Amino acid sequence: MDQEVMDELKEAIAQLLEKEEIHDALPMMKQATNWGDLESQKQLIDIFLHGKYGIVFDPKNGFAYARLAAMNGDAQAMYEFARLNKEGIGCAKNMEQAFYFMNKAATARYPFAYDELAVMYLMGQGCQKDIEQAGFWNLKALEQLGHTPEIDKHARMIKKALEKA
Structure with missing residues (x-):
């Protein structure tokens, strides 16, 4: 992905979020996550799991973006992903995966x-x-x-x- 294109996309997202136009920003944020933008992945975790911008709790999408950010090495996302697996939120319970990612988050000093x-x-x-x-x-x-x-x-x-x- 060309960095200039990514920067332009992120600027457009920021402008939409500033105007609280979350529904217009979401498709762009999803595209940025698909292009590997960790910041967008983390924002989508907050949106779908923690109700940021007033979006209704969506555990399946929250789980998907937590997994993506965890796989990209973010310690907080590893923690979130582990908790989702441990509780079976947005997924079937998976204690082995929960332990694996909780351990990764802890050893990454979260x-x-x-x-x-x-x-x-x-x-x-x-x-x-x-x-x-x-x-x-x-x-x-x-x-x-x-x-x-x-x-x-x-x-x-x-x-x-x-x-x-």
């Missing part, structure tokens, strides 16, 4: 993936149970995100599991 990965190791979701790995990722979540009720709850569960082992 902090919100840390505690999710800890729980997957703790419960053996998509992987073998590994309490030590669960503790490692939970500690990283605590270091990066601080104490939250959910992270602290998981830390207590991991501590109990370690005591039983």
Whole structure:
């Protein structure tokens, strides 16, 4: 794809979004994603999964663009894609794929993936149970995100599991 053409397309998209003409921008954004534009892929995730610009939740399209951005190496998209697979949103549940991409997101230093990965190791979701790995990722979540009720709850569960082992 010629960079000048891509730049012109992205400028046209930006102008439409600025005028809140999302329905005119969507086909152009989809074309940009097909040409490999990661920024457009991520925007479409926000639009279809998080209701950006008032678009109704569309899990199948959200899943498709999350997969595309995850395959293009974006850590946040890997996290989103893993969660969709884990919950079966926009797809059939696939715990192995969820674990694979959650692990990729965590190793790419996306902090919100840390505690999710800890729980997957703790419960053996998509992987073998590994309490030590669960503790490692939970500690990283605590270091990066601080104490939250959910992270602290998981830390207590991991501590109990370690005591039983």
